[in-house]
Amino acid sequence: MNYHWNWDIFWELSPDGVHTYFQTLMLGTAWTLITAACAWIIAFASGSIVGVVRTTPYAIAVRLGDVYVELFRNVPLLVQMFLWYFVFPEVVPHAFGTWLKQLPNGSFYTAVVALGLYMSARVAEQVRAGILSLPRGQRQAALALGLTLPQTYAYVLLPMTYRIIMPPLTSELLNTIKNSAVALTIGLMELTARARAMQEFSFQVFEAFTAATIIYIIINIVVTFAMRLLERRIAAPGYLGFRAPAAGH
Amino acid sequence: MITIDAISKWYGPTQVLRDCSAAVAKGEVVVVCGPSGSGKSTLIKCVNGLEPFQKGRIDVDGISVGDPKTDLPKLRARIGMVFQHFELFPHLSVLRNLTLPQIKVLGRNPDAARDKAVSLLDRVGLRVHAEKFPGQLSGGQQQRVAIARALAMDPIAMLFDEPTSALDPEMIQEVLDVMVGLAKDGMTMIVVTHEMSFARKVANRVAFMDKGEIVEDAPTADFFGKPRSERAQLFLSKILQH
Numbered sequence: 505m506n507y508h509w510n511w512d513i514f515w516e517l518s519p520d521g522v523h524t525y526f527q528t529l530m531l532g533t534a535w536t537l538i539t540a541a542c543a544w545i546i547a548f549a550s551g552s553i554v555g556v557v558r559t560t561p562y563a564i565a566v567r568l569g570d571v572y573v574e575l576f577r578n579v580p581l582l583v584q585m586f587l588w589y590f591v592f593p594e595v596v597p598h599a600f601g602t603w604l605k606q607l608p609n610g611s612f613y614t615a616v617v618a619l620g621l622y623m624s625a626r627v628a629e630q631v632r633a634g635i636l637s638l639p640r641g642q643r644q645a646a647l648a649l650g651l652t653l654p655q656t657y658a659y660v661l662l663p664m665t666y667r668i669i670m671p672p673l674t675s676e677l678l679n680t681i682k683n684s685a686v687a688l689t690i691g692l693m694e695l696t697a698r699a700r701a702m703q704e705f706s707f708q709v710f711e712a713f714t715a716a717t718i719i720y721i722i723i724n725i726v727v728t729f730a731m732r733l734l735e736r737r738i739a740a741p742g743y744l745g746f747r748a749p750a751a752g753h
Numbered sequence: 754m755i756t757i758d759a760i761s762k763w764y765g766p767t768q769v770l771r772d773c774s775a776a777v778a779k780g781e782v783v784v785v786c787g788p789s790g791s792g793k794s795t796l797i798k799c800v801n802g803l804e805p806f807q808k809g810r811i812d813v814d815g816i817s818v819g820d821p822k823t824d825l826p827k828l829r830a831r832i833g834m835v836f837q838h839f840e841l842f843p844h845l846s847v848l849r850n851l852t853l854p855q856i857k858v859l860g861r862n863p864d865a866a867r868d869k870a871v872s873l874l875d876r877v878g879l880r881v882h883a884e885k886f887p888g889q890l891s892g893g894q895q896q897r898v899a900i901a902r903a904l905a906m907d908p909i910a911m912l913f914d915e916p917t918s919a920l921d922p923e924m925i926q927e928v929l930d931v932m933v934g935l936a937k938d939g940m941t942m943i944v945v946t947h948e949m950s951f952a953r954k955v956a957n958r959v960a961f962m963d964k965g966e967i968v969e970d971a972p973t974a975d976f977f978g979k980p981r982s983e984r985a986q987l988f989l990s991k992i993l994q995h
Contacts, residue, residue, distance in 0.1 A: 639838060639840070641836050641837075641838050641840040642840055642842070644798070644803050644834075644836065644840070645834070645836055645840035645841075645842075645899075646842075647803060647825075647826070647829060648801055648803060648829055648832070648833075648834040649829070649830065649834075649854040649858060649902070649903075649906060650826045650827065650828075650829045650830025650831075650854065650858040650859075650906065651826065651854060651857060651858060652826045655857055655858075659842075659853060659857065660842050663842075663844045664842075664843060664844055667844065738844075740843040740844040740886060740888060741885070741886035741888050741889050742843070742886055742887065742888015742889045743843050743888045
């Protein structure tokens with residue numbers, strides 16, 4: 505292999521004439537983080553709602569929740585991105601479609617919605633499984649005290665559910681961050697897209713993707729660590745994941 | 754106070770309750786016993802509407818439980834229930850377990866709820882554990898907290914669903930003591946249990962269930978003296994041997 509290594513490439517000016525390659529990678533990192541964060545908010549919120557709905561006693565609502573999950577879970581993320589970006593604006597009323605297509609940062613909004621909904625189906629599955637893993641008596645006890653069904657979820661079932669599903673939820677958050685790379689296909693200049701651009705202009709493919717890899721790893725290690733810390737903080741004493749404070753208390 | 758009138762219930766094609774009728778007057782303590790799978794738990798869960806039933810009628814303090822127009826949460830808040838597996842909320846401290854329903858359901862202010870909780874924890878001998886979490890208490894202690902939690906709602910009646918069945922033998926008595934105290938204070942109680950010593954001591958009546966039917970419903974002395982049905986005799990001979 506006749507490859508010319510050049511690790512100083514990061515400090516050279518990129519074709520935009522303003523930023524160094526390192527700075528373009530940082531800009532990409534920022535877009536990756538913002539996209540993943542916004543998508544996670546959608547995923548967590550609608551995933552929680554759909555997950556809850558699927559454990560209620562209302563058969564029609566449960567069915568609708570099932571359809572939601574199967575729809576967003578069974579179509580590849582890439583296809584969903586394309587559908588939202590290229591197809592959706594064409595099938596809605598013309599004026600709305602045109603407005604969508606002219607939206608500044610349109611690929612960002614599209615990526616957030618597409619990734620958020622895709623991940624929400626997975627979160628919904630985790631939330632549902634978590635609720636079903638609780639003893640049936642918990643729901644009965646809450647109802648027997650006179651709590652309404654929404655109160656039962658809010659004060660009794662969900663607080664324990666989230667504690668139990670923290671580990672799989674962490675995985676889903678990491679997946680959200682990693683899957684945000686798919687947004688490069690609709691033109692979002694996130695981290696992977698920046699690495700590719702750097703490779704194309706400078707031909708330093710190894711340096712570019714080494715940097716991207718390291719940045720992804722750092723982000724995800726930090727997230728994993730933070731989630732573990734949170735998990736330990738909120739653990740219910742005497743239950744899964746709880747560690748007694750050190751002696752001397 | 755509680756009247757159960759010809760209740761029948763099915764799970765799909767399986768009938769789990771057959772034409773059950775009983776009445777519990779204010780201040781009365783009724784023990785329900787019978788072999789496992791006889792429908793005892795299902796029957797008392799019908800009383801506060803946790804289990805729906807297809808036929809018959811249950812009235813609690815003049816309110817029909819099965820009527821779709823009945824405000825079930827409101828009715829349930831007036832009926833205390835204690836479960837076999839305690840069902841304390843593990844993410845809340847003992848104190849919060851007692852105050853949360855008072856605040857959210859009855860709309861009590863937090864200070865009043867706290868005072869009530871502390872005095873009830875005192876009554877069940879667990880005041881010092883108020884700040885602990887359920888997972889840090891023994892089974893017997895958890896069940897006493899669960900009783901205190903139900904009492905904090907000022908119930909007009911209490912339902913007990915095998916409250917000592919999940920406990921180690923040495924913890925059964927501490928829970929029964931609390932229940933005996935309640936009975937002596939005049940609480941209206943329906944108790945599903947196999948603790949015949951408890952039945953003898955405080956029950957006004959004992960109902961015996963088998964295969965979804967109330968086979969016998971007799972004053973306590975009569976029930977232990979000369980149960981009329983063969984099935985109740987057989988059951989008693991089995992559980993009173995030791």
